[in-house]
């Protein structure tokens with residue numbers, strides 16, 4: 619059976635229409651996850667919700683205990699994760715409030731605990747990461763977007779920066795030259811850790827703003843919040859179709 623978790627990011631610390639049944643506090647070998655695991659029913663499906671930045675949105679991207687979050691979900695029986703992520707849009711068609719199902723990742727973050735395979739190993743382990751996002755879960759999300767009448771963009775390269783500051787325009791130019799299409803701060807090591815735990819993982823990226831230097835204006839928190847509200851409404855519709863179909 620597929621047990622799905624949703625990891626909520628900036629602008630999604632709660633799901634509309636979600637009926638909470640119970641909460642679970644889990645302590646893992648890797649420490650404490652960002653929030654309780656919140657179990658409940660979402661459009662008829664039993665799911666688990668985890669707030670990546672904490673329920674009060676107080677944990678910045680570089681301080682998230684990604685290992686604790688992924689292992690807590692694994693221990694709770696989760697085998698597929700839909701991760702919501704706010705991003706800055708770089709590619710011309712990736713403007714504010716758009717929804718993207720990325721297909722590739724470049725990791726510019728540093729100093730994050732990024733693997734479970736570190737100590738007391740029988741042998742060194744290298745996961746295959748050719749497809750960093752589960753092709754099957756990506757397809758299901760894209761199909762759900764289609765059903766819901768939302769034009770989710772199929773594919774694109776998610777560039778993960780360290781944050782918590784936003785980027786300089788020069789950094790965005792470099793990322794663009796590298797092939798990055800959108801920029802966020804939390805995609806890694808989350809995706810790699812899920813793969814290490816053999817969990818299906820896919821991201822729904824919601825564009826909060828044009829990346830630095832891609833518009834004439836400075837990026838404000840107000841702009842980010844307004845766009846996330848718009849994008850989240852579409853994301854909720856996509857999820858509704860995802861669970862009704864799925």
Ligand code: HPA
Pocket residue numbers: 704705706707779784785801802803826827828829830
């Ligand atoms: N850069 C990095 N992360 C982000 C951005 C951005 O412009 N917007 C939302 N998350």
